[in-house]
Amino acid sequence: MKRILRLVCEVLFPPHCAVCDKLMAPDPQKETPALCRTCAPLWSREIARSCSRCQQPFHECRCVLPHMKRRGIVAHVKMAPYHDEEEASATRRIILSIKDRADRRVFRFLAEELAPGVRAAVKSAEEREIREGHAPCRTVISFLPRSKRTAARVGFDQAQELARALSWQLGYPCLSLLKRVRDGVPQKLLSREARVENLKGAFAPxxxxxxLRVLLVDDLVTTGAGMAEAADTLDADEIVAVSIGFTEKKKEK
Ligand SMILES: [Zn+2]
Ligand SMILES: [Zn+2]
Structure with missing residues (x-):
């Protein structure tokens, strides 16, 4: 029955590949995957690329940018490198597509991909807390909210959707802990230093x-200015940043 229902849904709303947007033929036997056969190996290759600092594959790297660390972020779970100029990159295309298309299938896929890394990061934090002699703190999921204007224009907030999908995967509650009080100019137009200034006071609790230990979710971390500002606004006991893409810069201050 469940299978028939799923098939009917897929025939009525045919699934598209999250990377190339190609229409995919529903399979009566199993659920259509999020990525087509051409794009799936591309994605696998990208998540296997390694971090230049810890040499771990990206999806196992926990490195945190120094200025994020200073604001209390203890680990950063990410999936793959993101570079705006790499137009063919599967990671870049997924991130751009979730901004305009509230496709629950894609959010679920991304949450499934992120879940093992997040689970491992929480486990090591809990083990550390036990070693230090106190009970592990409660873990919740939250996100960096878009401005109301942006969310209203697009119809949804992709960071919130991702956080909800992750909450469903991991069983931690998803809480709206922050609101965006100031819009600023679009971050994309600004230099690294100007981005930090632009976001000052952007969030309010x-x-x-x-x-609480807060898993702070966003789709993409480039300079980390947003994550750092959000972390500064929260009075959490511990913060773990979680994102799909991460723009690795050669030199960090
Ligand atoms: Zn594809
Ligand atoms: Zn690393």
Missing amino acids: LSSAKG
Whole structure:
């Protein structure tokens, strides 16, 4: 019955590949994957690329940018490198596509991909807390909200959708802990230094995160200015950043 229902859904709303947008033929036997046969190996190759600092594959790297660390972020779970100029990159195309298309299948796929890394990061944090002699703090998921204007224009907030999908995968509650109080100019137009300035005071807390470990979700971390500002706004006990893409710069201050 469930299979028939799924097939009917896929025939009525045919699934598209999350990378190339190609229409995919529903398979009566199993659910259509998020990526087509051409794009799936591309994605696998990108997530296997390694971080230049820890030499781990990207999806196992936990490196945190120094200025994010200073704001209390203890680990950064990510999937793949993102570079705006790499137009053929599967990671870049997925991130661009989720901004305009609220495709639950794609958010679920991304959450499934992120889940093992996030689970491992939480486990090591809990083990550390036990070693240090205190009970592990409660883990929740939150996200960097878009401005109301942007969310209204697009119809949804992709960071929130990703956070919700991750919450469903991992079983941690998804809370709206932050609101965006100031829009600023689009980050894309700004230099690295100007981005930090532009985001100052951009967020306000909606509720206290005291005693919590917050998995702070965004689709993409480039300079880390947004994550750092959001982390600064939260009064959480611990913050783990989670993103699909990460723009690795050669030199970091
Ligand atoms: Zn494709
Ligand atoms: Zn690393």
